Amino acid sequence: MNISTSDDAARWRGRGVIARYRAYLPVAETTPVISLGEGGTPLIHSPRLSAAIGRACGVFVKYEGLNPTGSFKDRGMTVAVSKAVERGAKMLICASTGNTSASAAAYAARAGIGCAVVLPAGKIASGKMVQAVAYGARIVTIEGNFDQALEIVRALGQRDDFAIVNSINPDRIGGQKTAAFEIVEELGEAPDFHLLPVGNAGNITAYWAGYEDFCNAGKAKRRPKMIGFQAAGAAPIFRGEIVVRPETVATAIRIGKPASWSQAKRAIADSGGMIDIVSDEEILEAQRWLARGEGIFVEPASAAPIAGLLRAAGAEKVTAHFSAASIPDGSRIVCTVTGHGLKDPEALASAIAAARPVPPNETAVLRALDTARS
Ligand code: F0G
Secondary structure, rough: OOOOHHHHHHHOOOOOHHHHHHOOOOOOOOOOOOOOOOOOOOHHHEEEHHHHOOOOOOEEEHHHHHOOOEHHHHHHHHHHHHHHHOOOEEEEEEOOOHHHHHHHHHHHHOOOOOEEEEEEEEEEEEEHHHHHOOOOOOEEEEEHHHHHHHHHHHHOOOOOOOOOOOOOOOHHHHHHHHHHHHHHHHOOOOEEEEEOOOOHHHHHHHHHHHHHHHOOOOOOOOOEEEEEEEEEHHHHHHHHHOOOOOOOHHHOOOOOOOOOOOHHHHHHHHHEEEEEEEEEEEEHHHHHHHHHHHHHEEOOOHHHHHHHHHHHHOOOOOOOOOOOHHHHOOOOEEEOOOOEEHHOHHEEEHHHHOOOOOOOOHHHHHHHHOOOOO
């Protein structure tokens, strides 16, 4: 696979997305830049995923878990928080399934302002909760889901005291576009397919806007087909109706009423792509597969596009789902894996609990290793 890690990319690493892509972002010379060196994440060629699809296709994983707070949210947050500070904000607010709150809390700390996060009780992966605590956010959990939390935040945002940093804030989408820029620059052209998980639908909206920007600027000649994956129990866009009680092991995308629903539909339609679903079992299987097969550990939501791709690999006929039949020979496929696996230890809790201590001698350890082979 021809992939050029250009000197240019290396030059910008660690300097943040505003420094690198200022011309494409809603910032002025006078905007204070609040950055933690986000972006510049690796685009990893994945030989086993490529082999699974076959027919000379190249699969690349954009590992967004390597951003400063472990998710893609940091790209949007640097822009949203810089703009909020420029406008004089003293307190950020967001609803979240965990990653937005971790990112908002970190960038607020960096800016020296406050951050309030409204979260669905009991449905935030522990690593993300730990982050909000560590960065000093004011945390309120509600007896309700993300959609209800976002409604409350929208209402509170009407008051002067709070600046909303959910993806309903267009500055967030602006920043998140930069991942598409990096992919085009690294591959030398847009991929044929771009697969990613969909929750509140801000990220698929942002990627599409990024690919469009680069086409308009003459930096890309084509745009990819956008393929979004929702969890089967939280699939409002796929099903075409609000899901009142969304449920999935992938808590990051446990969303029944996406804020950027119509924008996501437009991205999918304009690109000739599709929205699809994967089951919780497929998600967890893909999470293990990616960790063991490629050495890339992601949280469950991030494994959704991998699950969709692995299923496609086994489906040679055109089906209602994304299938190999719709992937031409030699295609380049990028999967965005959105968050780090360490954020959600609960997803692997049963495997960890199964490990029982043995007596401290070689025989016992060898016997245990034998039974632990899986
Ligand atoms: N993957 C991860 C790890 C996420 O945290 C999210 C969204 C998504 C995918 C979906 O992205 O919402 O732009 O379609 N997390 C939000 C949050 C909702 O509050 O952290 P989306």
